[in-house]
Amino acid sequence: MPLILLLAAITGPVSFPMEAHGELSAYSFFEQDEFHFIYGELGTVMRVLAAGDFSWRLGMDMTTYMGKNKNHPEMKFNIYHAHWNLRVQFDYQLLEPLLVRLYTDHECYHNIDCPDSTSEYMNNIKIGAVYDPSLPAPSEAPALHLGGWPSGWLSFGIYRPKGESFQKGHDFEWSIQAGSDVLLAGWRSWLTGVRYEPSFYFHEDSGTSSRHELEWYLSYHPGTGGAFEAYIAWFPHDTQPFHALEGRSYWGIRFVW
Helix, strand or coil: CHHHHHHHHHHCCEECCCEEEEEEEEEEECCCCCCCCEEEEEEEEEEEEEECCEEEEEEEEEEEEEEECCCCCCCCEEEEEEEEEEEEEEEEECCCCEEEEEEEEEEEEEECCCCCCEEEEEEEEEEEEEECCCCCCCCCCCEECCCCCCEEEEEEEECCCCCCCCCECCCEEEEEEEEEEEEEEEECCEEEEEEEEEEEEEECCCCEEEEEEEEEEEEECCCCCCEEEEEEEEEEEECCCCCCCCCCEEEEEEEEC
């Protein structure tokens, strides 16, 4: 906080916009079993403080893992695990569509109805950038949107501090994570495109693992700043150690605000 106030004295007045953006989604696997049935995700980011082009944001993501209950058929749902991300971020609007950021990411997995409720957790420090150009104006006729750069983000993370108080159940040393959104076509308030999110993990024993997710989506934008999406996703490769989904696919719906 003192750093933000010092930057404010240099760059401009301080404001507390309290602007929140997020998404809520649920998705169902095409091949279902006791560990893969319906997952749910909730994520939000709040811009707490602004000082010129500098911002301080707080973020949270949560995923619940639900499989089919094979031991008790009368109870179909088996919510057995949860995943949390908590972030503190400082960023700077370098150019109108380009934002650079430094943030901490606390990530943890929690067992449900187990004696040891915390199975793994990790803390890391990340630096990266977000490129987020404006969406094209609605078109009365179907239009292809194949020009220009896709929106996306890139981050480099290092797992620090060390020690059992900050790291448990993993041997990650550092990571590279990214995402891109390629808009393909639009008509009136409808847009369609593909997204790709790769993650690369570098382990303490010099080994590596990675996760790659591909998604096709159809989104409706009512003009109020939010969107509704339907999508299909597939994991062609996933060798990282937590809830690996290699070869699996699912369909889902998503609300964005």
